[in-house]
Amino acid sequence: MASETINVGVIGAGAIGSLHAENLMRRTMGATVVAVMDIKEAAANAVAAACDGARAYDDAGDLIADPDVDAVLIASTDRSHADFTLGCIEAGKPALCEKPLATTVADAERIVNAELAAGRRLAQVGFMREYDLAHRELYDLLHSGVIGESLKFRSVHINPQFSRELPIESVITNSLIHDIHSARWIMGEEISSVYTQWLPFDRARAQSARLAELQLVYKSGALGSLEYNGDSGYGYEVTVEVTGESGRLNTASHPSPSLRQAGALSRAITPNWPQRFAQAYIDEAQDWINALRRKEATGPSAWDGAMSLIVAEAAIRSAETGRPQPVGAIGKPSLY
Numbered sequence: 404m405a406s407e408t409i410n411v412g413v414i415g416a417g418a419i420g421s422l423h424a425e426n427l428m429r430r431t432m433g434a435t436v437v438a439v440m441d442i443k444e445a446a447a448n449a450v451a452a453a454c455d456g457a458r459a460y461d462d463a464g465d466l467i468a469d470p471d472v473d474a475v476l477i478a479s480t481d482r483s484h485a486d487f488t489l490g491c492i493e494a495g496k497p498a499l500c501e502k503p504l505a506t507t508v509a510d511a512e513r514i515v516n517a518e519l520a521a522g523r524r525l526a527q528v529g530f531m532r533e534y535d536l537a538h539r540e541l542y543d544l545l546h547s548g549v550i551g552e553s554l555k556f557r558s559v560h561i562n563p564q565f566s567r568e569l570p571i572e573s574v575i576t577n578s579l580i581h582d583i584h585s586a587r588w589i590m591g592e593e594i595s596s597v598y599t600q601w602l603p604f605d606r607a608r609a610q611s612a613r614l615a616e617l618q619l620v621y622k623s624g625a626l627g628s629l630e631y632n633g634d635s636g637y638g639y640e641v642t643v644e645v646t647g648e649s650g651r652l653n654t655a656s657h658p659s660p661s662l663r664q665a666g667a668l669s670r671a672i673t674p675n676w677p678q679r680f681a682q683a684y685i686d687e688a689q690d691w692i693n694a695l696r697r698k699e700a701t702g703p704s705a706w707d708g709a710m711s712l713i714v715a716e717a718a719i720r721s722a723e724t725g726r727p728q729p730v731g732a733i734g735k736p737s738l739y
């Protein structure tokens with residue numbers, strides 16, 4: 404690294420790119436943002452200006468090659484992730500790549516192979532639920548053995564309103580990919596088959612998925628169910644539950660205080676993902692920067708990104724065929 408402070412270049416200056424840039428500038432120790440790139444010039448300029456004079460780029464290759472850039476945060480659109488992550492690995496620069504790592508297993512495997520050739524982990528994937536306190540506490544209790552062997556994993560992922568018409572394939576690779584990662588990470592085991600069911604919005608929008616459910620079977624025989632709702636109409640929630648041999652664990656989804664008023668008991672529900680996971684994004688950035696300063700890798704790896712996409716591709720095949728599909732695997736190289 405060029406200095407004690409990690410100089411970050413941010414690719415993609417949209418909703419989450421600007422949030423990450425702000426967190427790295429204002430809420431992360433040992434980091435600063437020195438460059439911002441977006442295909443929209445105005446977006447790159449606006450986020451660069453908010454980062455105390457960071458340079459604005461219109462070409463990702465130029466940002467990655469900038470000798471002042473120590474590490475890259477990739478927050479551009481899904482389809483661009485694989486090439487930018489590979490560019491970082493080729494340049495020997497660490498990258499925190501937003502989920503999904505790629506949009507196909509083949510591209511994710513190219514990234515894993517590039518890291519194997521480099522002999523070190525350079526890519527981290529933005530599965531930031533690993534940094535969410537509610538998820539971490541459930542994980543720690545589960546792995547303390549308090550409920551014995553896990554029999555079933557269940558997650559519910561509720562979005563507030565329908566903003567974009569997404570076909571089932573995109574819902575799986577863009578949104579349910581978070582839940583697929585949580586299903587692997589929390590249970591600490593891989594998935595052997597997946598069955599996808601989904602409902603369209605209405606007849607006029609037959610190709611846009613409103614509600615989807617992935618039913619899983621794990622290698623141990625444990626069961627899983629991942630529910631996605633694209634249009635709850637009431638707020639944003641992510642909850643996880645594990646049923647074990649001797650008990651059941653649930654994440655607390657509403658950290659807000661309860662209000663007793665006018666004969667009713669109520670609690671606020673977060674309106675959207677930036678509010679629900681605000682602290683997780685900060686903790687993710689800090690953990691990434693701390694690891695880079697120690698010259699180490701941390702967090703969800705490129706291999707995790709690839710394994711999640713293997714499940715996602717099987718889920719898409721299931722949606723296409725209407726039948727459960729086996730989930731393949733790539734062996735876990737010792738690097739991971």
Ligand SMILES: NC(=O)c1ccc[n+]([C@@H]2O[C@H](COP(=O)([O-])OP(=O)(O)OC[C@H]3O[C@@H](n4cnc5c(N)ncnc54)[C@H](O)[C@@H]3O)[C@@H](O)[C@H]2O)c1
Nearest residue numbers: 415416417418419420441442443478479480481483501502
């Ligand atoms: N971890 C999370 O919870 C989380 C939350 C939201 C988004 N994401 C991921 O982050 C990424 C960005 O999502 P968003 O909500 O910020 O979207 P967005 O549409 O608000 O922003 C995307 C930005 O990327 C830019 N862009 C598109 N193609 C580009 C390219 N080839 N090179 C450079 N810039 C390009 C766009 O101009 C836009 O400014 C997506 O991959 C999404 O899946 C992750």
